[in-house]
Structures are given as structure tokens and as C-alpha cells.
Ligand code: PEP
């Protein structure tokens with residue numbers, strides 16, 4: 001950490017800063033320039049991170065050298081992490097192809113969709129059983145019945161499953177059925193929930209909050225990592241903007257930006273990012289080209305009957321066509337997709 005003193009800081013103020021640093025068991029290296037004095041602090045930065053040094057008079061700025069998301073950062077782990085979801089790998093050379101409806105609605109709905117997408121190259125099945133809806137009057141999901149349907153359908157088609165958990169009290173229940181927890185955008189900073197899934201032994205798909213900066217996003221991942229769960233996959237799903245043309249603003253630059261800072265895999269969700277089936281293919285391809293470690297897409301065979309997010313769902317045949325194009329981009333980039341596993345039928 002570097003402490004920059006204000007112009008005209010007095011010797012007494014400088015001495016006081018040095019004493020405060022030394023009292024924390026760290027050493028202070030003073031460097032007096034013509035205009036400014038700086039103090040380099042040597043020692044564990046975590047020790048000093050929460051000390052209000054900037055509040056000392058004469059201090060202009062306190063500049064950390066290491067990022068505050070120390071476990072998520074590349075300093076902690078220079079190589080990209082590979083996260084296993086069931087038998088499917090995400091990260092490093094591996095790209096996850098996650099698809100399925102927004103919500104689990106019935107056995108036949110899940111069966112129809114899973115049969116189609118597993119043939120088209122998806123390898124992880126998604127479906128919400130607990131839906132965090134903006135309106136309390138909207139469909140909230142089938143709950144445990146939905147979890148059972150998702151699990152059975154995933155097993156039938158040899159696809160691991162991912163589903164959202166919205167309440168820390170339901171982590172144990174969801175854990176019984178899922179291969180991966182999803183933390184939704186609305187819960188990215190629900191720190192109790194993050195702590196709870198941090199204690200679970202299953203991977204976590206952490207979606208970016210609608211107004212979260214990349215740093216906020218990585219700090220939320222840090223909550224999960226700090227509890228001992230290292231299997232975190234990030235998901236860029238669009239952030240709030242001023243334009244109503246798309247549901248959110250697809251921040252494709254967040255993919256390489258996160259990769260420059262963190263070893264964690266990051267995937268894209270062009271469905272929630274754009275909310276428009278006509279834009280989803282272009283954004284999915286852009287995400288793949290930008291180096292995303294997974295492409296997450298909502299698919300429904302009858303969008304007009306869907307109980308949530310119907311207007312943004314791709315039809316199975318549209319998904320099939322898009323998946324072919326995604327695979328071509330992945331081939332150019334030398335990336336791999338784990339095939340689906342044994343089917344139970
Ligand atoms: C979802 O995946 O259906 C969902 C609600 O996503 P988000 O949290 O990104 O809005």
C-alpha cells in the first residue's frame with residue numbers, strides 16, 4: 001500500500017502516519033520528494049485495508065497495491081480456473097453451453113426442450129424453480145416440484161443442471177437437486193446468500209448485478225471464495241443503461257476486462273442482456289469471440305405460453321442454428337465443449 005501525503009504535510013503529521021503504520025506491525029518506508037512525500041507500507045495489505053488511514057490529517061490518498069478481491073484475482077491464481085459442473089468443464093479451454101427455459105413449468109415442457117437442445121450441442125440444462133420476479137404477482141416458480149423435474153430431465157439427457165437459489169434458507173433444499181447454484185442479478189449483493197453458497201460444495205454461477213461494476217462483481221465472488229468454495233463461474237447478463245431499445249446493455253467488454261483481473265471463468269447471457277430474440281444470436285457470437293467461457297441462452301418450444309421471459313426465448317430450431325455458429329467460432333479459437341453424458345433412457 002502507498003500513502004501519499006498532502007502538499008505541505010508537516011513533519012509531525014508524517015511522523016504520526018509512520019507511527020500508526022508501525023503500531024499495526026508493518027513497516028513504513030518514507031520517501032521525500034521535492035513536492036510530495038510518500039510512504040510505502042510493507043507487510044500484509046489485508047492487515048491495513050480496513051484502517052482508516054485516509055482520515056489522518058496530512059494524508060492525501062491511500063493507494064492499495066493489491067486488489068481487494070485477493071482470492072478472485074490473478075495474483076492468487078495466475079492460471080485460468082476450470083470449474084466442473086457434473087462432468088462438464090467450464091474455463092481454460094472449455095466452454096459451457098448452458099440452455100433451457102427461464103422457468104421449469106412441467107415435465108413435458110422440460111422434456112421437449114432438453115431433447116432438442118441436447119441434440120443441438122448444449123451440455124448444461126437450466127431452468128428456474130424459484131423465480132425472483134420484479135412483480136410479487138408474477139409466477140414465482142414451481143419450487144421443489146420444479147427442482148425434481150429439472151433433476152430428472154437433466155439425468156435423462158445426460159446434462160448437469162443449474163438452477164437459481166433466492167433464499168439462504170433454501171440452499172440445502174436446492175443442493176439436493178442441482179449440480180450448480182445460480183445466484184441471480186438481483187441477489188449479487190445478497191451477502192448472506194453468497195456466504196451460504198460459499199459453504200456449499202457445489203459450483204456457483206454468479207450473475208452480475210444490474211448496476212454492479214466489475215469490481216463489485218469480483219467482490220461478490222470473493223464472498224463465496226472466502227468461505228472455501230472455489231468453484232465460481234461469473235456471468236455477464238447486461239447492465240442498466242438509459243436506452244430502452246434493449247432490456248439491458250450487453251457489456252461484452254466485461255469479458256476480457258474480467259479476464260485481465262481474475263482467474264475465474266466468465267460466461268455470457270445474451271438472453272437477459274438484450275431481451276430480444278432477434279439480437280441474441282449476434283450477441284452470443286460476440287461473447288464467444290470475446291473469449292467467454294460459456295454461452296447461456298433461454299430456449300422455449302412455445303414462447304407464447306411460457307410462464308416467464310417468453311418474449312426473449314429462442315425456439316429450439318433457432319438455438320440449433322445458433323449453436324452451430326457458436327461451435328464454428330469456438331473451433332477457430334481452439335476451444336472445446338464437453339459432450340453430454342450418458343442418457344438414462
Ligand atoms: C434467469 O436466469 O432467469 C434470471 C432471472 O436471470 P437474471 O438474474 O440475470 O435476471
Ligand code: MN
Nearest residue numbers: 102298308309
Ligand atoms: Mn429468465
